[in-house]
């Protein structure tokens with residue numbers, strides 16, 4: 020299996036090298052050169068299998084034999100044994116044809132655990148095999164950070180630097196990161212927003228001189244392995260509800276676009292999907308682009324769904340690459356224009372996107388209303404991100420006959436503020452986090468200046484210069 024860049028200029032890489040990097044050297048993101056196919060028989064045979072077994076079968080072609088089957092199976096089984104629900108990602112029926120796919124039963128209570136429990140183990144495997152050490156730099160709006168720390172902290176060959184926007188993540192999210200006092204974990208609170216943090220991480224991949232030759236690895240969804248692992252739950256949910264014999268639809272609370280892009284990959288692999296609904300909060304660039312071809316940055320707004328407070332949505336580039344029929348030059352030109360001025364998609368690619376994707380944007384007042392409404396109708400207490408999906412699914416679904424699967428991306432206990440604002444007394448943290456609010460914290464506040472952040476990373480990494 021080879022991976023190519025969405026901007027068409029960087030060298031193609033194999034699986035091992037694509038996992039041990041981040042962005043491509045031309046500024047693009049890696050995607051598989053050819054999307055592996057799952058036949059109807061292969062899909063049908065997955066019904067009733069364990070999540071780990073489905074994961075092994077779906078991901079095996081992406082690994083391309085670079086980890087032997089027995090080892091990869093063990094890695095996958097270990098990763099999903101950390102989840103507190105036997106089904107790993109259970110489907111919860113809300114009404115006759117609307118389901119919640121609960122992705123928050125991992126160690127840090129958000130969907131990021133599904134990929135990061137696996138990625139940490141794969142990185143460990145490759146680094147030990149090579150006898151190499153590496154530095155991780157990641158940007159988080161709250162959930163990726165703790166999931167990455169939890170997934171990678173036991174890997175002695177890694178130093179982990181996570182940048183979160185200072186005072187813009189929930190208290191539980193912050194403490195999940197900053198109370199990990201391991202020697203290889205460094206939390207940096209950036210005086211800026213998520214876009215600032217993500218831009219600094221991307222700039223660090225583009226010019227790695229500050230690390231004197233030490234390898235830099237991504238844990239954000241710019242890393243292909245993040246997408247690969249997230250494809251699995253679309254397939255698992257689809258076959259549980261009758262695929263390949265019937266179509267299903269998905270509604271995905273979206274921001275950096277890794278999650279819904281993974282669903283699109285499942286569809287490209289052969290899962291019959293009728294419709295993808297993209298739900299956004301007030302940071303609605305994805306909705307504006309699809310609805311009005313308004314691909315323009317606006318000021319980032321702080322909302323009740325803070326993990327989706329993102330304007331520059333990384334993985335949209337991967338979808339654009341397909342919409343532009345894999346014309347890397349056109350994608351590059353569009354994204355360079357977007358960096359500096361309002362942009363718009365060409366007519367044909369936009370029409371291609373609209374064939375499969377619908378979208379809806381949900382403001383804070385509507386998030387609270389959706390939390391109350393879902394609880395009234397179904398007794399489920401949704402977190403504010405999932406609430407955007409619940410509402411968007413209702414507004415956008417193409418028909419009532421196709422099962423709609425809304426992705427529940429986080430546990431409500433992570434977002435007590437929104438839950439209380441919606442009129443509920445709050446939600447207890449699971450027992451393994453009982454004392455989270457009393458644990459000692461360690462983090463460093465830094466200005467949103469690339470040179471300052473890079474100097475901090477260079478100084479604190481335990482990895483000696485190569």
Ligand SMILES: Cc1ncc(COP(=O)(O)O)c(C=O)c1O
Pocket residue numbers: 129130161162163240272273274275276277278279326327404405428429
């Ligand atoms: C809880 C939660 N929901 C939804 C999202 C959006 O997912 P994505 O960035 O993959 O579009 C995120 C993070 O981005 C998140 O943490």
Ligand SMILES: N[C@@H](CCOP(=O)(O)O)C(=O)O
Pocket residue numbers: 158159160161162163164238239240241274275277326327333
């Ligand atoms: N919501 C995310 C933002 C980063 O997204 P990623 O999928 O690219 O890691 C977060 O919680 O950090």
